[in-house]
Amino acid sequence: MCGIVGYVGERDAVPVLLEGLRRLEYRGYDSAGIAVQTPDGLGWRKSVGRLTELEQALAANELHGRPGIGHTRWATHGEPSTTNSHPHLDGTGRIAVVHNGIIENYQALRDALGACGHTFQSDTDTEVLPHLIEAELAQGAPDSETALRQALQQARGAYALGVLFADQPDTVYAARLGSPLIVGIGDGEYFIASDVPAIVKHIREVIYLNDGEIAVLTPDGVTVKNLEGEVIEHKRHPVAIAPEAAERAGFETFMLKEIHEQPRVLRSLLESHLTDTDRVHIPDIGFSDDYFQLLRRIMIVSCGTAYHAAMYGKFLLEHLTGLAVETDLGSEFRYRSPRIERDTLFVAVSQSGETADTLASLRLAREMKCKVCSICNVVGSSLVRESDSILYTEAGPEIGVASTKAYTAQLLAFALFSIHVGRARGELSDARAAALVKALAAVPDAIHYVLERADRIRAIADKHHDGPSALYLGRRFNYPTALEGALKNKEISYQHAEGYAAGEMKHGPIALINEYMPVICVCTQTDDEVYDKMISNVREVEARHGRIIALATDGDRQVADLAEDIIYVPPISEEFSPLVNVVALQLLAYYAAQARGTDIDKPRNLAKSVTVE
Numbered sequence: 021m022c023g024i025v026g027y028v029g030e031r032d033a034v035p036v037l038l039e040g041l042r043r044l045e046y047r048g049y050d051s052a053g054i055a056v057q058t059p060d061g062l063g064w065r066k067s068v069g070r071l072t073e074l075e076q077a078l079a080a081n082e083l084h085g086r087p088g089i090g091h092t093r094w095a096t097h098g099e100p101s102t103t104n105s106h107p108h109l110d111g112t113g114r115i116a117v118v119h120n121g122i123i124e125n126y127q128a129l130r131d132a133l134g135a136c137g138h139t140f141q142s143d144t145d146t147e148v149l150p151h152l153i154e155a156e157l158a159q160g161a162p163d164s165e166t167a168l169r170q171a172l173q174q175a176r177g178a179y180a181l182g183v184l185f186a187d188q189p190d191t192v193y194a195a196r197l198g199s200p201l202i203v204g205i206g207d208g209e210y211f212i213a214s215d216v217p218a219i220v221k222h223i224r225e226v227i228y229l230n231d232g233e234i235a236v237l238t239p240d241g242v243t244v245k246n247l248e249g250e251v252i253e254h255k256r257h258p259v260a261i262a263p264e265a266a267e268r269a270g271f272e273t274f275m276l277k278e279i280h281e282q283p284r285v286l287r288s289l290l291e292s293h294l295t296d297t298d299r300v301h302i303p304d305i306g307f308s309d310d311y312f313q314l315l316r317r318i319m320i321v322s323c324g325t326a327y328h329a330a331m332y333g334k335f336l337l338e339h340l341t342g343l344a345v346e347t348d349l350g351s352e353f354r355y356r357s358p359r360i361e362r363d364t365l366f367v368a369v370s371q372s373g374e375t376a377d378t379l380a381s382l383r384l385a386r387e388m389k390c391k392v393c394s395i396c397n398v399v400g401s402s403l404v405r406e407s408d409s410i411l412y413t414e415a416g417p418e419i420g421v422a423s424t425k426a427y428t429a430q431l432l433a434f435a436l437f438s439i440h441v442g443r444a445r446g447e448l449s450d451a452r453a454a455a456l457v458k459a460l461a462a463v464p465d466a467i468h469y470v471l472e473r474a475d476r477i478r479a480i481a482d483k484h485h486d487g488p489s490a491l492y493l494g495r496r497f498n499y500p501t502a503l504e505g506a507l508k509n510k511e512i513s514y515q516h517a518e519g520y521a522a523g524e525m526k527h528g529p530i531a532l533i534n535e536y537m538p539v540i541c542v543c544t545q546t547d548d549e550v551y552d553k554m555i556s557n558v559r560e561v562e563a564r565h566g567r568i569i570a571l572a573t574d575g576d577r578q579v580a581d582l583a584e585d586i587i588y589v590p591p592i593s594e595e596f597s598p599l600v601n602v603v604a605l606q607l608l609a610y611y612a613a614q615a616r617g618t619d620i621d622k623p624r625n626l627a628k629s630v631t632v633e
């Protein structure tokens with residue numbers, strides 16, 4: 021989704037803004053622009069396409085000044101075009117606004133402003149904002165800040181804003197309602213940004229703005245106020261991310277770096293949740309054992325990849341805790357009439373903590389008086405702030421648009437949570453819990469084993485990448501793995517892919533299978549009947565001459581005899597095999613995308629953090 025950067029300080033704002041925007045590229049965008057104060061008023065440049073286009077526009081027509089605001093736009097209202105890109109200006113060209121979110125009542129505001137003589141250049145909802153501010157000033161608002169507050173009191177919907185006035189030197193305004201925005205504090209410099217990685221190398225502390233707040237940034241500091249103009253004291257948080265975390269560290273893409281980070285991320289998440297005696301310990305869970313004993317039901321809601329983690333969480337929680345667990349997509353949950361009672365624990369799962377549908381579902385659950393526990397990666401995000409309890413995934417910034425390390429960290433968070441709840445409810449004996457912890461501890465090394473064999477996976481991807489479609493099959497704990505493998509493939513390689521529960525194949529997708537169809541079968545070995553059932557499904561594919569690519573446990577001859585190509589993973593317990601298997605599928609998608617020549621870190625049309633519904 022759109023990205024915002026703003027800068028107040030002694031430096032020329034233009035290169036600072038461009039660098040910040042570059043670090044926000046991963047969020048997804050189709051046009052970009054900046055505005056700065058110059059001795060002659062506001063100066064701005066905009067362009068369609070990548071930031072290099074904006075840089076070319078700046079090279080052709082230089083711009084310098086400070087302070088400034090910048091924006092990458094992911095089109096919602098109006099096609100990607102220079103006119104629709106931000107910043108948007110008022111009729112006098114003295115007020116510039118960058119915006120992330122949607123002004124829902126923009127048409128009514130636009131009509132009213134139009135009736136008073138305002139004319140609009142773009143198709144966007146955003147453009148009403150500078151005109152509203154202009155109108156407030158024309159109608160007697162005593163200063164820019166008051167005009168901004170009065171304008172925002174009329175806007176409905178969601179926004180994160182950066183605002184620059186030609187007549188107010190050295191000042192940037194920021195405002196937030198429902199869309200993420202942070203204020204960064206450096207040495208005599210102040211920033212706004214959609215997220216911390218964009219400005220991490222310049223700042224020491226962060227202020228997480230709340231909804232309905234305005235921040236005024238000047239060289240003297242930052243003041244936060246509400247829409248009534250009352251000053252709000254805000255805690256400043258030290259920056260928890262190392263600047264290198266937002267770098268590629270020698271990898272060709274962020275996605276590949278993040279795939280390779282998984283053993284370290286999972287090892288560290290495990291270590292921070294195990295006691296000296298190897299018992300699961302979740303310090304901030306915030307619910308007593310008594311609470312879990314009386315609990316009747318868990319409802320897990322999320323979107324996209326996080327929804328696949330939710331499905332895994334459901335299977336594991338049912339398996340280890342005896343609780344009734346349901347899942348839903350955020351975009352569905354919020355529009356059905358969910359029957360959840362106050363003795364249901366609502367679990368929201370989100371990497372960013374800003375996904376609009378997940379947040380709206382969480383708010384609905386709160387209205388129904390449910391307790392809310394969130395599994396989230398981003399400290400200070402909206403989800404975190406609105407939850408009763410947080411299980412952080414501690415994966416560090418995920419910059420590649422396609423989620424990888426955040427997903428496996430979500431799976432591990434569910435594993436830890438399930439063991440904790442299973443113990444609290446008396447469903448897991450000490451011995452069983454200890455065996456589970458031991459099996460979990462083997463996961464990082466098992467992932468390492470898969471990563472070391474990346475060349476073999478690349479060879480398979482090179483062979484199969486050019487077909488129009490691929491089918492992914494898995495069962496039970498690895499049914500979500502099949503869905504996630506297919507999602508990764510379509511997201512970054514643009515090859516159509518379907519994930520299916522293998523047992524469901526003969527109810528429809530079997531019609532697709534012919535001698536050209538790659539079928540990726542997750543059939544790692546288990547001690548029970550699921551493996552045998554999976555083998556039967558693989559035989560059904562073989563009988564129809566499908567091209568079987570199997571994910572199998574090292575040494576499994578049965579699968580080797582059936583498959584055209586095979587990716588081996590080390591033996592791992594069935595419950596935790598999805599954490600390892602999915603890494604092989606991430607690599608398969610990665611190399612297919614590479615062979616197809618796509619822009620892997622920034623796949624077309626996708627946004628990292630979906631802050632509009």
Ligand code: F6R
Pocket residue numbers: 323324325326327369370371372373374375378421422423424511628629630
């Ligand atoms: C896929 C992907 C998306 C996100 C989804 C939810 O690779 O990244 O499907 O999982 O948009 O995002 P979060 O987890 O931030 O709520």
